[in-house]
Amino acid sequence: MTTATVNLTWRNWAGNQTSVAAAVARPTSTDEVAEIVRAARATGGTIKPAGSGHSFTAAAATTGTRLDLSGLAGIVDADPASKLVRVRAGTPLHVLNSELARRGLAMPNLGDIAVQTISGALATGTHGTGRAYGCLSTFVAELEVVTGTGEVVRCSPSVEPDLFAAALVGVGAVGVVTEVTLRTTDAFILHADERATPLADVLASIDERVATNDHFEFYWFPYTERTLIKANNRVSVDDRPRNRFSAWFNEDLMENTALGTVVRLARAVPAWTPTLMRTTARLVSPRNYTERSDLVFTSPRRVRFVEMEYGLPREALSEAFAALRKIIDTLPDRIAFPVEVRFTAADDIWLSHGYGRDNVYIAIHQFVGMPYERYFRAFESACAALGGRPHWGKMHWRTAADLRPAYPRFDDFLAVRDRVDPDRVFANDYTRQVFGD
Ligand SMILES: Cc1cc2nc3c(=O)[nH]c(=O)nc-3n(C[C@H](O)[C@H](O)[C@H](O)COP(=O)(O)OP(=O)(O)OC[C@H]3O[C@@H](n4cnc5c(N)ncnc54)[C@H](O)[C@@H]3O)c2cc1C
Known part of the structure; x- marks a missing residue:
């Protein structure tokens, strides 16, 4: 194990969270982790494991010992x-x-x-x-x-x-x-089918699209009636490989370089944002290919943004979406990033956003350096009224008092926490916000 007092400053991917740790430890075994925890507990210290820093919340921030888990x-x-x-x-x-x-x-x-x-x-x-x-x-x-x-x-x-x-x-x-x-x-192959589709069509047929595709989602471009829909389905043969140029063109040039240019222009001249969004929506080109599943599901993100995402009961989609459109239409700030809408099945994990219900997730973003707080707060209040649960890794302002009613097993979670971390070795400002101490 190495414990160091260098690289104490931590910053997340989006750059909206920073913290300075008292020390950084890099354990290479479970026993070493246990030793670090016992030592911290004995001296009244705190510990925070850090992943890749891809949360927009301060979930991984600490002024105690940061655990670097790369070992x-x-x-x-x-x-x-x-x-x-x-x-x-x-x-x-x-x-x-x-x-x-x-x-x-x-x-x-x-x-x-x-x-x-x-x-x-x-x-x-x-x-x-x-x-x-x-x-x-x-x-x-x-x-x-x-x-x-x-x-x-x-x-x-x-x-x-x-x-x-x-x-x-x-x-x-x-x-x-x-x-x-x-x-x-x-291992499985996915067939990816991506195309521009009018928003009204998507919303009118959403239940069928979600039911008839293995993995369905859509992106809506603010200030437009357009979406990009993505339907990924399991297939038995990899018979439409994407060539390297097409992958580079779509993911590197269109999703990163071109998007980067659009949002930079929007940040420089906010009044142009609606026109830029309309132009971007028109540039969406269809894609149809097969590939190894993880390479279809995931792609690089080089344009930095901040994000809030709410999990809502599936049936709340149209109401939440109508509220979102109204917020964007009436806000003085311009929104230069597409909205992502996804769907998940119910589960029984106590603090899962999908506990006990099928969810629709609505994720809203803003390019770094553009105003986001009025936008995010307004959408948060619309979602909270509809039984929304904020993603634990994405920006929100909810606290223990108003999260408790959203999670039926919230107090069971807190009881386990009291039992296994009585001295709050794993506390930080974020746990104090969302769990009360
Ligand atoms: C560009 C981008 C795209 C994203 N896409 C998606 C998406 O498609 N779907 C989605 O749901 N989310 C998405 N996210 C959010 C992201 O998946 C989560 O925030 C995730 O937690 C980040 O993982 P991380 O390894 O960076 O963890 P960190 O952000 O570093 O840490 C997150 C939390 O995990 C805790 N933690 C880390 N390791 C351990 C451990 N070993 N034991 C206990 N606790 C631990 C940390 O203490 C902290 O509380 C995205 C984020 C970004 C920036």
Whole structure:
């Protein structure tokens, strides 16, 4: 293990959160993590595991000891028969995806990017889209956790089930996850079908589109009646490979370089934003290809933005969307980023945004350096009234008092936390905001 007093300053990907740690520790084993936790507890200190810094909230910020988990990475064991894969907590998703592919396996579903660590992604309820799929934590069979008292516990639905239910989406507050056992699936090919579609058509046929595609989502361009729809479906043959030029053209040039230019122009001259959004929406070109699943689900994001995302009961989509349109139409600030809408299945994880209900997720963004607070706050208040639950890793202003009614098992979570972290070794300003202490 190395403990250092260099690189104390931490900054997240979006650049909207910074913190200065008292020390940084880089454990290379579970026992070392346990030792660090016990030492911190004995001196009244705090610890925060940091993933890849891809949360927009201050979930990973700390003034105590930051745990750099890069020394706890890689696959421990992959059983081809059961497809259960044990992976160390600090493994980045893109490494996990490649290692799984080498073994003929895959994650059943993924979000939009693959740079997060597996434990960071699980901790905040990271999700993709698909009517039959919950967040990534629903693919977990077992966790190894170092609790706030320095105990190492392996938990699952049958062993320490309460700790398991709490730590699956634990917001970094009930322990350091050191190892994850994932229920993976056979590797599969996705057929990606992306095209521009009028917003009214998408909204009128949304239930059918979600029901008849494995993974459906859409992006709406503010100030327009246009969307980009994405339908990814499992197929048995990889017969429409994307050539390198097309991948570069769409992902690098269109989704990153061109988008970067558009949002920079919008930031320089906000009044142009509606015209720029209309032009961008018109430039959307259809794409139709097959590829390895993780390479379809995820893509690079080089344009920096801030984001808020709300999980809402599926039936609240039209009301939430109408509220969003009204906010954008009446705000003095201009919104220079598309809105992303995704769908997930209900699960039973206590702090999952999908606890007990099928969700629609509405994600709103703003280019860094452009005003976002009025926009985000207005949408937050519309979503809160509709039973919305904020993504734990994306910006929001909710506190313990108003989150409690949104999560039926909130107090059960707090009871586990009291038991396994009585001295609040894992506390930071964010846990104080969302859990009350
Ligand atoms: C460009 C971009 C795209 C994104 N796309 C999606 C998406 O498609 N879907 C989605 O749902 N989200 C998405 N997110 C959000 C992102 O998935 C989450 O914020 C995720 O938590 C980030 O993982 P990380 O490894 O960077 O963790 P960090 O942000 O570094 O940490 C997040 C939390 O996890 C805790 N943590 C980390 N490791 C451990 C551990 N070993 N044990 C216990 N707690 C731990 C930290 O303490 C912190 O509380 C996106 C974010 C960005 C910036």
